[in-house]
Amino acid sequence: QSALTQPASVSGSPGQSITISCTGTSSDIGFYVYVSWYQLRPGKAPKLMIYDVYNRPSGVSSRFSASKSGITASLTISGLQADDEADYYCSSYTTSDTWVFGGGTKLTVL
Amino acid sequence: QLQMQESGPGLVGPSQTLSLTCTVSGGSFSSDNYYWTWLRQPAGEGLEWLGRIDGSRYTKYNPSLKSRVTISVDTSKNQLSLRLNSVTAADTAVYYCARYGISSHSLDTWGQGTLVTVSS
Numbered sequence: 766q767s768a769l770t771q772p773a774s775v776s777g778s779p780g781q782s783i784t785i786s787c788t789g790t791s792s793d794i795g796f797y798v799y800v801s802w803y804q805l806r807p808g809k810a811p812k813l814m815i816y817d818v819y820n821r822p823s824g825v826s827s828r829f830s831a832s833k834s835g836i837t838a839s840l841t842i843s844g845l846q847a848d849d850e851a852d853y854y855c856s857s858y859t860t861s862d863t864w865v866f867g868g869g870t871k872l873t874v875l
Numbered sequence: 876q877l878q879m880q881e882s883g884p885g886l887v888g889p890s891q892t893l894s895l896t897c898t899v900s901g902g903s904f905s906s907d908n909y910y911w912t913w914l915r916q917p918a919g920e921g922l923e924w925l926g927r928i929d930g931s932r933y934t935k936y937n938p939s940l941k942s943r944v945t946i947s948v949d950t951s952k953n954q955l956s957l958r959l960n961s962v963t964a965a966d967t968a969v970y971y972c973a974r975y976g977i978s979s980h981s982l983d984t985w986g987q988g989t990l991v992t993v994s995s
Binding site: 799801803808809810811812813816817820822854856858861862863864865866867868869 | 879914920921922923924935937938971973976979980981982983984985986987988
């Protein structure tokens with residue numbers, strides 16, 4: 766069982782927006798702003814999409830945005846494209862000086 | 876541009892030691908700006924942080940692995956290493972190495988991962 770809770774799957778049609786939630790505790794998401802999101806595709810190196818709750822690394826599309834409220838973080842992808850289909854994982858630093866991840870959410874672009 | 880690539884045996888026997896290396900190109904282990912990290916993902920499950928090492932060779936491990944895990948670096952070879960003792964089938968997973976940026980508090984560069992199966 767993963768430390769952070771994500772929905773197993775979400776789907777949307779091209780052009781639509783989807784949101785993936787990530788729920789933790791007061792010892793991780795609720796305590797720090799060190800929340801990040803990663804995109805995993807088969808056969809490819811995982812890719813950092815969001816860091817420090819809402820910041821996008823250089824090269825990541827502005828269609829990806831994120832936020833945090835209390836113990837829940839969220840990733841929103843707007844203007845869905847076929848290329849966005851992948852697994853997405855959230856992560857947070859914890860008060861134990863470790864990092865925890867969610868179970869991953871499979872995004873299907875219909 | 877930094878690149879990371881994991882390598883090692885794809886099959887390890889139960890109770891044996893899993894040993895992997897991660898070759899890093901385009902970067903230095905001596906930087907104070909990064910930690911070097913190992914993670915894994917069992918089939919059908921989420922990512923699990925295994926531990927990290929910094930430029931001062933200070934290590935921090937996932938408590939769930941107790942004393943089974945060791946992470947080290949060999950700067951002469953530009954390699955990060957992982958050793959996991961007394962493995963069981965539960966240690967079967969894709970193993971990743973990654974660089975953690977202290978300023979971004981995130982894993983900014985990853986290897987592609989390598990599958991390790993624990994089986995006799």
